Amino acid sequence: MDTVFRAPLTADDVKAKAKDFGADIVGIADGRVMDEFPPDPENPRRPVDVTDYDGGRAIVLGKRLLSGPTRLPRWDERHKYYNDELTLTMLEETALDMVLWLEKQGYPALIIPPTHVDPWLYFGKPAQHLAPLLSASHAAVEAGLGTLGLNGQLLTPEFGPRLMVTIILCSLDVEPDGRSTEALCHGPECGRCLKACPGDVIGHWDRDWQGCDRYRSPHGFKEVSDFLQKVLEAPDSDAQVKLVRSEESFNIWQSTLRGAGVVTGCRRCQDVCPVGADYSAMLADALDEIAEDNPEKQARLDAMAKAEAKGEMPEAYIRQRRWITPS
Numbered sequence: 001m002d003t004v005f006r007a008p009l010t011a012d013d014v015k016a017k018a019k020d021f022g023a024d025i026v027g028i029a030d031g032r033v034m035d036e037f038p039p040d041p042e043n044p045r046r047p048v049d050v051t052d053y054d055g056g057r058a059i060v061l062g063k064r065l066l067s068g069p070t071r072l073p074r075w076d077e078r079h080k081y082y083n084d085e086l087t088l089t090m091l092e093e094t095a096l097d098m099v100l101w102l103e104k105q106g107y108p109a110l111i112i113p114p115t116h117v118d119p120w121l122y123f124g125k126p127a128q129h130l131a132p133l134l135s136a137s138h139a140a141v142e143a144g145l146g147t148l149g150l151n152g153q154l155l156t157p158e159f160g161p162r163l164m165v166t167i168i169l170c171s172l173d174v175e176p177d178g179r180s181t182e183a184l185c186h187g188p189e190c191g192r193c194l195k196a197c198p199g200d201v202i203g204h205w206d207r208d209w210q211g212c213d214r215y216r217s218p219h220g221f222k223e224v225s226d227f228l229q230k231v232l233e234a235p236d237s238d239a240q241v242k243l244v245r246s247e248e249s250f251n252i253w254q255s256t257l258r259g260a261g262v263v264t265g266c267r268r269c270q271d272v273c274p275v276g277a278d279y280s281a282m283l284a285d286a287l288d289e290i291a292e293d294n295p296e297k298q299a300r301l302d303a304m305a306k307a308e309a310k311g312e313m314p315e316a317y318i319r320q321r322r323w324i325t326p327s
C-alpha cells in the first residue's frame with residue numbers, strides 16, 4: 001500500500017483506540033526484537049515466521065478475567081469456563097475492531113489466535129502439548145505489560161495473571177514500549193501457584209505443559225479422541241450406544257458448543273496469585289486459604305528457595321530469565 005494513504009499515528013493513538021474498543025491494558029512490542037529473542041530458540045516462533053511484511057510491531061491487548069468466577073475455589077467449575085469463554089470472545093472482538101480500524105488508517109494487520117496451535121506441528125499424539133503460533137505471554141513482556149511467574153504465567157501489576165492476552169501484528173511506525181524492569185513474581189518463597197495446582201504440574205520456574213493441558217482444557221481434543229476410541233473399541237453396539245448417551249459425551253457436546261472447557265479450563269494458579277492490584281481488593285477474602293496445599297509441596301518449595309539462596313538457579317530459569325527478570 002502506498003504510504004501516501006497512511007494516516008499518521010502515534011503509539012498513544014493506537015493504545016487509546018484499543019481501550020475505546022474494550023482492552024483493559026495495551027502495550028506495543030518491537031517485532032524485530034521478538035524475532036531476535038524467540039522464547040524457545042529450538043522451535044522459534046517469531047513474527048517473521050508469520051508475515052514478511054506486517055510484523056514490525058506486535059500490539060498486545062489484555063482483557064481482565066471477571067472477579068466473581070475467580071472467587072469460586074474449585075478448579076473444575078463450569079461457571080468459570082463459561083465466564084472466561086465470554087472474556088475470550090470479547091478480547092477477540094476487540095482485536096478484530098482494532099484490525100478493522102488500523103486497516104482503515106492504511107495499515108494491514110492480522111490477529112494471532114491466543115488459543116489455536118500450529119497444525120503443521122501435529123503428529124498424531126492427542127496428549128502432546130502444542131504451543132500457540134506466537135507466545136502472547138512473552139510478547140506481553142516485550143511490550144512492557146508485566147513479567148513471567150514461577151510457572152511461566154504472565155503477571156501484570158494491574159490484574160496479576162488474571163487476564164487474557166492476544167497479539168495483533170502490524171508494521172506501524174510508532175515507538176514500541178520497552179520491557180518492564182521490575183520482576184513481579186515472588187518466587188518459591190510465595191509458591192501459591194504450585195500449592196494450589198490440582199495436577200501438581202508446576203516445577204522450579206517451569207511447568208509440565210502436557211500435564212497441565214488435561215486441566216486447562218478438560219474437555220479438549222485429548223478427551224474427544226479418548227472418548228471416540230472408547231466408543232470404537234466397545235464390545236458391542238449396546239455398549240456403544242450407552243457411551244454415546246453418557247455424561248462424558250454430554251460434557252464434550254456442551255463444551256464444543258461454546259468452547260467452554262475446551263479453550264478455557266483450570267486457572268487455579270492464576271486465581272491464587274497475590275500479584276496484581278485486584279488481589280487484595282477483590283479476591284483475598286475468598287482465596288487466601290489453599291485447600292490443595294500439603295507438606296510435600298511445601299517441602300519442595302523450601303528446597304527451591306534454599307537452592308536460590310545459594311545462587312543455584314535451575315536451567316528453566318536461565319532459559320527464561322529475559323522474561324522473568326528483565327532488568
Ligand code: SF4
Nearest residue numbers: 197212215266268269
Ligand atoms: S492451569 Fe491448573 S493444572 Fe495448569 S498449572 Fe495452573 S493450576 Fe496447574
Ligand code: SF4
Nearest residue numbers: 149185190191193273
Ligand atoms: S503465585 Fe507466587 S510464585 Fe506463583 S506466580 Fe504468583 S507470585 Fe509467583
